[in-house]
Amino acid sequence: MDTTSQEQPSVRIASTRGRGILLTTVLGSATVLLGSTVTNVALPHIGDDFDADVATLQWTVNAYMLTLAGLILLGGSLGDRFGRRRVFLVGVVWFAAASLLCGLAPDTGTLIAARALQGVGGALLTPGSLALIEASFHPDDRPRAVGLWSGFGGIGAALGPFLGGWLVDGPGWRWTFLLSVPLALACVPIALRHVPESVGAAPSGTGETAEDRRPSFDVPGAVLGALALGLATYALTEAREGGAVVTVTAVAAVLAGAAFVVVERRSPDPMMPLSLFSSRQFTSVNLTTLCVYAGLGGFFFLTALQLQIVVGYSALEAGAAMLPNTVIMLLFSSHAGELARRTGPRLPLTVGPLVCAVGMMLMLRVGPGTSYLTDVLPALLIIGAGMVTMVAPLTVTLLSSVDGRNAGVASGVNNAAARASGLVAVAALPLVVGMGPDAYRSGAAFDVSFSRAMPLCAALLCGGALVSFMRLGPVGAVAHRVHWRSHGWLMEPPLAPRLSHPRTADN
CATH class of the missing domain: 1.20.1250.20 (MFS general substrate transporter like domains)
Structure with a gap:
């Protein structure tokens, strides 16, 4: 034992x-x-x-x-x-x-x-x-x-x-x-x-055994959440084919999403406690996350294809082309986290998405015969600057919006929201821009779709900036532990651990 x-x-x-x-x-x-x-x-x-x-x-x-x-x-x-x-x-x-x-x-x-x-x-x-x-x-x-x-x-x-x-x-x-x-x-x-x-372990003092106090888990909530996401993704991905199956799937996605909310509201230990959303700051940061990571998800998915299919890069050159974004994040994200602590959340979470949107509009210059140094690199550097301005402040603002004991759950909700929004963007963007099933086989066809998609990705980032500007205060509490200030990853916000009254076990 x-x-x-x-x-x-x-x-x-x-x-x-x-x-x-x-x-x-x-x-x-x-x-x-x-x-x-x-x-x-x-x-x-x-x-x-x-x-x-x-x-x-x-x-x-x-x-x-x-x-x-x-x-x-x-x-x-x-x-x-x-x-x-x-x-x-x-x-x-x-x-x-x-x-x-x-x-x-x-x-x-x-x-x-x-x-x-x-x-x-x-x-x-x-x-x-x-x-x-x-x-x-x-x-x-x-x-x-x-x-x-x-x-x-x-x-x-x-x-x-x-x-x-x-x-x-x-x-x-x-x-x-x-x-x-x-x-x-x-x-x-x-x-x-x-x-x-x-x-x-849950708090002691109730007369329960150690085994009884171990946290439970919300299987119905997890199943319904994944089902709603899966059905929505299928409906969006296959929507160009139309038909009754797509319509039924879309309706089922809505029903599964509604059932997820009901289950989470009634569950004694919900996977996503809806009470967290009573915090205006928590809700606002998650709305910003949905907009920002939808735009970024669509951008990274399509840009890797654009550089190879249209510009003519090899896979190695396309991968290397994206290095500046991560390097900027690694070097400067801790300074952005400190900026949020000093200025409040509104400034970095408004300016950062807008800067990213500018970089995405500059990506419209990327096409056949593009120069990396004069066309691709400047756009990526601007996007990297926007990301470093907003990603770490988004995390520290989120963690400051909830009680410390809920930090892990809140961070998990935010991380899941970021991934889900990227998922929906990858499913929806090709449909919205009219990308045909064989578009990636033709440089000219894919370039047209990419040119339509970048303004949409930029608009999503601008939507995130608007949410931050309208709903976050110019100053406010962003008190946080120092080690959540920095983050060097591109595709999702950092995930704080769900750690409440840890107990170590010697086996």
Whole structure:
């Protein structure tokens, strides 16, 4: 039987165990980051190999995002209930198996199913990475540990498209998935040797046993949330075909979404507590998140294709072209977090999206015969500047809008909202701009669709800026722990751990 302790975590970074914990969390995060960042540059080659249409390429991206966004909150709850290390390792092994299936997929149906399974693995291990750090390290070392984890994660995010492009141009696109397997397998023995187990516990003093006080989890909410997202994604992706099936699916998505709200309102331990939205600041930040990450999701999906199909870049060149965004995030995001603390949330969360929108409009210059230095790079630098202005302030503003004990749940809701909005954008944009099923086979046709899409992405960013300007105060509380100020990843806001009264278990 496990024994529990109420003592503060005591692991130090300089110790062998501390280095092992950091390596475990970095490897786990890198595994998921590769799944998120390398796929876009491989899409044209996947389409050519399988003679696939645009909808298939959309599903290759969205199947992963769907299960990850729909289940990430449940993954955090499972870790609290059954042990963070245990659930983290299940996620790592699951992700590796799904990545292997992606790499060996004989057809598009298998590939899409394997991508969905990848997202399930990611939902299990992603919440555990930071939770393991928070539950293991001494409070004095915790900010530095999170900073190191975030920094290495940012480096991984920067190298992902570059490495993915190199693999696509070299041994082939399948290796972009197979690369995750050795990383995951290396993570398992290190975690078993060095990472202590921990679980969450509800407040004591009620006469309940330790087992009774472990957090529960909201399976009906998770199922309904994922179902609503999946049905909406299918309806948007297949809408160009029309027909009764698409109409019925769209109606079912609305009904599933309504049922999700009802279940969350009535659940004693909801996955997404609706009471959080009683905070005007929390609601506003999440509305901004929906707009901002929808625009960014559509941008990154289409730009990786535009650079290869229209401009003529190789997969490696397309991946390397995106490096400036992550480099800027790595170098300057901590300063932006400090800016939010000093000025309040309105300024950075209004200016940042507007700057990104300007950069996206500059992307209209990117077409046949484009120069990287005079056309592509300036637009990407401006987008990077806008992102660094808003991403870290968005997180610290969000965490300041709720009670500290709800920080992990609030961050999970925000992270899921960002991923879901990117998912919907990737599903909807090709439909809205009139992109045909074979548009990616023609540079001229894809260029027309890209030129229509960039103003829409920019408009979404402007919508986020308007929400921030109208609903956030010019000054206000953005008190936060110092280690949430910086973030070097592009596709989602950082995920704070669901950590409430942690208990360590010595097995």
